[in-house]
Amino acid sequence: MTRDDLFNTNASIVRDLAAAIARNTPKAHILVIFNPVNSTVPIVARTLEKTDTYNPTRLFGITTLDVVRASRFLSGIAGTDPAQTPVIVVGGHSGVTIVPLLSQSSAGTAVEQGSEAWKALVHRIQYGGDEVVQAKDGAGSATLSMAYAAAKYTNLLLRALKGEAGIITPTFVKSPLFASQGIEFFSSAVELGVSFHFNSHFRPNGVKKIHDLGNITAQEQELVNPALTELKKNIKKGFAFVQ
Ligand SMILES: NC(=O)c1ccc[n+]([C@@H]2O[C@H](COP(=O)([O-])OP(=O)(O)OC[C@H]3O[C@@H](n4cnc5c(N)ncnc54)[C@H](O)[C@@H]3O)[C@@H](O)[C@H]2O)c1
């Protein structure tokens, strides 16, 4: 079963939860970890839109588990401490949509771009979830690491909302980066935090600044292209569910 297969089970649950949030706490920051994240975030967005409660700066898909895996797997090769080996992972949260930008990590030189070792590392980051599913052999998917990723992301957001500056982490949000190609949501490095309204009113929004991909290698660009194709389909599927 892929994350996309989970769509049928989770789509209506996510839609109903989003509708309940819209009714009861329309200003909440909504962190979506339900799979398939690439489609469930668009479902939440459309559901909120229907009740005029959609604020794209308060809706986040959690892709932190990919970041955690990338740091852990790269540090295993580079001999570094995973906590000190940040890796920016962009795109979405399933298979080819998970694009680790290893060239931007300080430990990234441990693996030559395009080499067999690099390909194996990228594959492990993209399909780390499947490794867990296979290891659990019918008993579900990642649980503790998911909880760790959720806690890590939530803490970052809470710290940013309290006013701490410079908190930047990948998250799947409404993004201008590939919007012209019909891809409304994309995960890239996002600065979280508060923003100020034009009349200086404090706005505890969440998404403060969306960073672009920066300098990426030709090999990484080759990962981005199929990611965009797949993301477009996943997002469309989510939108189509909420008519
Ligand atoms: N984004 C990620 O990194 C990531 C990682 C792992 C798992 N996941 C996803 O997280 C989700 C939960 O995984 P899990 O292992 O905790 O599953 P689980 O089956 O252990 O828990 C699901 C929970 O949802 C509750 N539930 C079911 N229907 C509901 C409804 N209609 N309204 C409210 N609650 C309802 C169940 O009672 C249960 O407590 C899955 O979609 C899984 O694919 C995401």
Ligand SMILES: O=C(O)C[C@H](O)C(=O)O
């Ligand atoms: O792989 C899954 O379905 C669960 C989760 O998204 C993960 O990345 O482990």
